[in-house]
Amino acid sequence: MSNHLMNTYMRQPVTFAKGKGIWLWDDKGEKYLDALAGVAVNGLGHAHPKLVKAISEQAAKLIHVSNIYNIAEQAALADKLCEISGMDKVFFCNSGCEANEAAIKLARLYGHNKGIKTPEIIVMDKSFHGRTMATLSATGNRKVQAGFEPLVSGFIRVPFDDIEAVKQVASRNSNVVAILVEPVQGEGGINIPKDAGAYLETLREICDANGWLLMLDEVQTGIGRTGTWFAFQHTSIKPDVMTLAKGLGSGV
Numbered sequence: 001m002s003n004h005l006m007n008t009y010m011r012q013p014v015t016f017a018k019g020k021g022i023w024l025w026d027d028k029g030e031k032y033l034d035a036l037a038g039v040a041v042n043g044l045g046h047a048h049p050k051l052v053k054a055i056s057e058q059a060a061k062l063i064h065v066s067n068i069y070n071i072a073e074q075a076a077l078a079d080k081l082c083e084i085s086g087m088d089k090v091f092f093c094n095s096g097c098e099a100n101e102a103a104i105k106l107a108r109l110y111g112h113n114k115g116i117k118t119p120e121i122i123v124m125d126k127s128f129h130g131r132t133m134a135t136l137s138a139t140g141n142r143k144v145q146a147g148f149e150p151l152v153s154g155f156i157r158v159p160f161d162d163i164e165a166v167k168q169v170a171s172r173n174s175n176v177v178a179i180l181v182e183p184v185q186g187e188g189g190i191n192i193p194k195d196a197g198a199y200l201e202t203l204r205e206i207c208d209a210n211g212w213l214l215m216l217d218e219v220q221t222g223i224g225r226t227g228t229w230f231a232f233q234h235t236s237i238k239p240d241v242m243t244l245a246k247g248l249g250s251g252v
């Protein structure tokens, strides 16, 4: 292992050399069942022939031109994502935390457009939204935040799966513009609301009644990981904003 890599992860003493489907082989030829899948990233498994073909063909054709120009594949993917989700518009970025940064910016802009100068977003205990400054501030885990203070302001934290707590915030705070929530909390411990459908549906009602955006972080639950394309599709509701990453690129 290089001495030049920053020690930011608790790395396991193994180096993987290749993979196929659910299997991995290390540099000594030992075979492993990959039950982690890159922390919910490799949804198609390793070296899926269709993914390998798509990446190879595109890399040989054109890798980058910037968003200043039309990109046919980007437009096709936006259409596909809207078709399977029922959403209207897509914004592409590079990771889950960037997607959540964009969601936070959207919510703040939405607030400013309504004349709210210090917009606030309701977030949950034990949530995980990423490691950039705004997303670690939104995250409900002190370990992720410790050492990086001062945090970004504008977040109100409530317990996960606690509708009363959200209603209390609604009754006393007029600067709230959105709720940001994972349908199932991933990094926080695979926390499923007692009645997951009713929880999202009630949050939707509260958002509608107060003019707030319902923003679902589906970075970990999206792209088929709960049995439907997106976790909210187990319910009758639709979010205003949904963030995706991980399985969407299957590692790319």
Ligand SMILES: Cc1ncc(COP(=O)(O)O)c(C=O)c1O
Binding pocket: 039, 095, 096, 097, 098, 100, 128, 129, 130, 131, 182, 186, 187, 217, 218, 219, 220, 245, 246
């Ligand atoms: C629910 C959720 N949101 C956001 C993120 C951050 O995604 P990324 O690591 O792609 O920045 C993660 C990563 O684990 C996540 O589980």
